[in-house]
Structures are given as structure tokens and as C-alpha cells.
Amino acid sequence: MTALLAELAGETNKSALLDLGCGTGSFLAQAAASGFSRTCGIDASPKMVETAQNTAPEAELQVGNFAHLPWPAASFDNVTTMEAIYYCPEPLAALKEVARVLKTGGRFDLVIDYYQDSSGTSSWPEGLGFEITSLSATQWVDLLAQAGLEKISNRRIIRPQQEADPASWKPSVWFPTEDSYLAYLEDGALWLTGYLPSSVPNQ
Template sequence: MSVREEFDAWAADGRDRGMEERHWHTAKHVLARMPVEPGETVLDLGTGSGYALRALADTKGIGRGYGLDGSPEMARNAREYSREADPATDLGGETGAASATDFGFVVGDFGHLPFADDSVDHAFTMEAFYYSADPHETLREVARVLRPGGTFHCAVNYYEENVHSHAWQGNISVEMTRWDAEQYREAFREAGLAIATQDNVPDREVEIPPAGEFPTENWESREAMVERYRTYGTLLTVGVAR
């Protein structure tokens, strides 16, 4: 099954909102760290429900937010959610305006970004990068569209060190790339993105029961659950365009 087919199905049954709720635990901390200035342009790869761009509009006053997704249904939902969040929004066709921020939700491929060279100030992706058919090509494309000094904040839960994520591939028909932290750094550098930082953003909102309540339906031990959410959390790699 293709990315489009898989995530069209997710959008149709409301799982985009479920992803937003789960990802928000760590995504909000990543977004807060982005050095975005008012009026700047931000690209969100794998935008899903579009929540990240709406958050950046509310907290940092971005001037333009592009949300790209491989699923037409995800992009359609993102437009509708943005309109619901701000009734003044007019998202006729692919683009529109919500208050002082213009949103554009488009359908596209990570390996062929429909944006001009040096046209984006910052890029963000949460739990989507590993769906790229060619992650190296995606990084080259991100480096191409970023303006010099622009940042790419790439956040993933599915990665080699997080052993608790390894079984996830069995739950989805789309092939995923599972890199370790060093592979992310190497690939960023090869694409022309200098590494600004790489660290783990813990999920401190998932409630972890007392040790006496284990094993649970999903966890053999409390130690394993603590490791998954508090230690591994989300791997964040930040690259800067040269």
C-alpha cells in the first residue's frame, strides 16, 4: 500500500486527530525551540492535521505556513481544521489566510518539494520523515528550499536506539526507514545541513503506573515503559542550511 492510500484511510476515520494528540506531548517542546521570527515562512513535512503550523501561527506569528502531505485526505482535513480554528480563514483551493498567517496545505512528495530554492525560513517534521521513499533525497530537497541559516527540526520516535519502536513496522504497510542517531547526523551533513544539535525530548505526559501494576497489556515492566517515554522519547535532529 502506498503512503497516499495508507494515510487517506487514516484521515477518513479520524486517526489524524489521534496522531495529533499523541505527538503533541513532545512536538510542542520541539516547536517551542524553533528559532522562528514573526512573519517567517515554515514548511511542515507530513503535516497531518496541520496542528504544528497552527501552533506556530498562535505562538510565533509565522507569516506563511506550508503543510505538505502525501495524502490528499490529510491535506483536505488540515484545511478544514484550520478553517474551524479561525472562522475568518479563507482557504479557497490550496491556499488561504487565517488572521495574520497564510496557510497552504498541499499534496506532494518528500523527494520533490514544490517550492523554489531558498524560499523557506524553517522546516519541521514530526513522525513522518521515516516514511520518505528516499530519505537522502528528502534531505537534499530540504537543504535546497531552505534559506541560508534556516533550520530543519526533524523529530522521530521510530529509530534504532528506541528498541520499543522496532515492532511498529508490523503495524503499517508503508516501508519505514529506521536509522540510528549517527546515521541521521551523517545524512544531514551529506545533504549540506550542519548539525546544530541532536538530543532526546522526553514524553513526560504519558502516565506511568506504579511498579506493582505491571505487567500491563502493553508493557512487561515499568522500567521498559520509563525507558520508552522518559529516556528515549523523541529523537530530535536539528540541521542548519549552509
């Protein structure tokens, strides 16, 4: 969240932002504080949306499905999603919806810890108790392209090295071994950015 907000702070057009999987609303509140004049969010959990409304009272929030976004086409300059899209059983449908609601030239950012190249997070489905979408960074890039986005960048967010202190690790369903925790820190979060083309070629 910190890395993404720092980069978006340099955006010249900070009109409207949509966050998929808004959770507690913390990102929306910080986005509004950074200058976005309109902030919207969607989450599958009514409880999370209620919490987010308290955290970000200025935001327009909806309970719903990423594959069926309740906003008109070309509504947003920016769409973001953090630690949420792997819960979606139809990621390509969700990404096509992202492209639909973005304005031409609009920007999409996807940040996730759980992806195939992150060896330390392989136990997460067991911890959750259900399957979640497992794709490699290359596969996610391909899906963004299939959805119609371009200028796609593929990078990592690496956490500060001090977080790798063994004393900060305790066994859990998320990180059952110290090696899994250290691998998680070393691999970092996957951060993809793509843009809706300014002009769409004829189909």
C-alpha cells in the first residue's frame, strides 16, 4: 500500500479511483487524503464494506463481485486491487471489467503476495481452508494483456530486510516454517501495472 500510494502521488490526473477488495477501507482513506477527488470500493464481504464506510466515509462503496462491477464504462482514472484478486474464481472476467470501467489511458495496479513464484506462500490455501487462484507472474501478465491492457510492467515489492529477523517469525498456517517466511520476504509481493490504450483498435 505504501509503495503504491507513493507512486500514485506523482499522477497528474487524480480524479477517480476504484479499489477492488477494499477491505477495511484504509487504502481508500489514504487515497482520498493524497488528492483523489472521488474514491470507490467494492468487496464481497458486507462486514468489510461496513468497516470501510467508517474508515473512509467519503468513499462510494458496494458489496459485489469483481466480475460484474456496478459502475458504467469509462468511470475511473485508476483501478487498484491488493491482496484480493486471487479470491476471484474468474480473474480474466474481473480484469475485463477493470478495462471496461477504466477511462482511456487509465491505469490499473495489481498487488498480491500469493502467486506461484512466491514459494513461501504455497500453504495459504490450506490456511484459508479453500482453493484460491494460483498463477505465475507471467500468467498474470498474460491475463492483463488478454483483458485489453498494455504497457504492462511486472515488478516486486521487497520488504525491508529487518523484517527477516527470525525473532519476528512464529509458526502459523500461513508460514509453518521459518524457511517459508524468509522465502516469502525474499520473493516479495507481485506488482503489476497496466494501462487502457488511448485508442482501441477495431475488433
